[in-house]
Amino acid sequence: MAAIIGSPSRYIQGKSELKNLCSHAANYGKSLFVLTSPSGKKRVEPAISEGQKGTETAVVYEAFNGECCMTEINRVAAACRAANCDVIVGVGGGKIHDTAKAAAYYLGVPVVIVPTIASTDAPCSALSVIYTDEGVFERYLFLPSSPNMVLVDTDVVSRAPARLLISGMGDALATYFEARACQRSNAGNCVGGKQTLAAMSLAKLCYDTLLENGVSAMLAVENKVCTKSVENVIEANTYLSGIGFESGGLAGAHAIHNGLTAVEETHSLYHGEKVAFGTLVQLVLENADTEEIETVIDFCISVGLPVTLAGLGIKEVKEEQIMEVAKLACSPDDTLGNMPFEVTPEDVYAAIMGADALGRYYTEEM
Template identity: 40%
Template sequence: MEVVVGPGKYIRRAGILSEVGQHGKQYGTKALLVGGHTALSVAAEKITASLAEQGIEAGTPFWYGGESSWTNIDRLAAEVGQRKPDMLIAVGGGKVMDTVKAAAYRVGLPVIAIPTIAATCAATTSIAIIYDDHGTFTEISRRSKAPELVLVDTTVISKAPVRFLIAGIGDTLAKWFESRATSQKAVPSARVKSAVGLAKVVYELLLESGKEAVAALEQGQITPVLEDVIDAIILLSGSVSGYGGDDCRTAAAHAIYSGLTIFPEIHETYHGEIVAFGILAQLALEGREEQEIRELISYYREVKLPASLPEMGVRPLAAEDWQRLGEVTVTIEDMANMPFAVSPQMVIEAVQKADGLGRAQQ
């Protein structure tokens, strides 16, 4: 057995951006900051100042390119070759994290991950989700590495748009529903049972505290409940993947997310928002009771997650669009993790059922 559980260390507290240099000096004296435009505008100045205090050179921050694509990973690797840093510091959301983790795997450098939003668990996992340069999903890559250090500044996250946290809740809810499905194909080892058990704990925490955490963020307050939800999204969700490995990976919810990315109009909807809808479709695919789906939709309405295609900006689909969605979705690696074979028609029917139930509860 071989698993990569997660990052070497995870620290979450308000104001930790001012301590990046203290933690970074163990990796060397030269860093390359990589991030998105917004994240760098919010955090780069504080990070650079903290690094300078410890004698760590940072230079000009590097924009990651907008997508976690092989094109941008190649660009970053080339930049590393020119600048020759001792460490990479990823600043931003999930696509930044995946770009940096994949480049770091290639060039053999340590990674400090500084997520500026609580929208995915990308900062704490060893895999990278790869898209093409236009935002369409292409693969889950294991040519990636877990960060050595994750620093979560709750002050920064509390100032981010609340929609990111809501998307993070959607993405994290999937851990329970997908691990429940994928673990049916696995040997019920202590590792798998622990991963599924943790996924259920996280799911129950989000049901209990998600609405309150969203309200706290809307009011700009950092509360213990908000901190718990942030940890659930970034750390605990990643730990499910770490402990469960390939036996508790993503399944139909993420496959349906990936399939829906063939429609350009959905690219303005966040990853976790689409995954949340994918959960509803997965439940329909599994033949779960409509009551279970309706109860989850009721929760979505409380935390403002989408539960239908129009809520994600998807235009009315023609017959050929539906067929293409079904055909693409079943080719996604995640779908093979389901405990039964899935056909394109099954996907179409599941998505249509989820969409209908979501529209009915608007």
């Protein structure tokens, strides 16, 4: 099997870049179908309209209904076709991005992704995570290519609530450890090949960038300013993690996340918050070095990522509920099979409980 790395054709990141959307997107089409939330439209429409002046680009807005499910993907595709638009632009967070990517795939049109938050690594990937209408993980939709363009306005992203940037750090935190597990097992990545040296290097750079810049970025965003550390973390959350996970591969952390989506108490948590705990569970499964586990726990605590089941909203731990999470995580359709050893639901259950115990120990110690 060949080594393959996937990436967007263009990645653009900078302050006030949103006003350049129409000029950048003109490389792909002249009629933009912008999928965003009603609140997102209020935030981004003035800048997009300013940049639209003097161009021949038309812009049609469509409100996102809240879930990346096949019902919504089909609705968006039909609305884009009815509007005669030739480019889909997903403006917002991860579920909007995944819906835009999937709808563009089924229509056969280019897709541009514009994150307004840095809460996941979805923008750069050739992947959509499909949920049921009720919000339970259903499957991965692997796409033939990454988005045509990803545009990140760091002014917009830095003004979002700090919890969203922190959630993105949780998602990005898993990138290196999952890629490392895939490297050890020689598992395939998410673009149908084996890892490249570049993918593994980007995954490690992602982790190092978080450790070096995470706390200062969190503090800056809490104070509504965009510092160099914020820009570095935005790049880590969006690009380094996006390329790193997709071309490095997924393993335990995201499978644990997917299992947790079946627990109603976790539905108020963001994707990256659950992935952060999943990373700790994966490290327990691997019997990782104590120093490495301590580094991850200390980082999570320092930026406010959950390291316990209680932190995920599970105040009353029920054995049968956690075992159901473990069974779902071990689904043959998920990515725990990429670990470099056999993993059973009983192993995952023990690792979840072990991770929770570690998290409680270090939280109480601090």
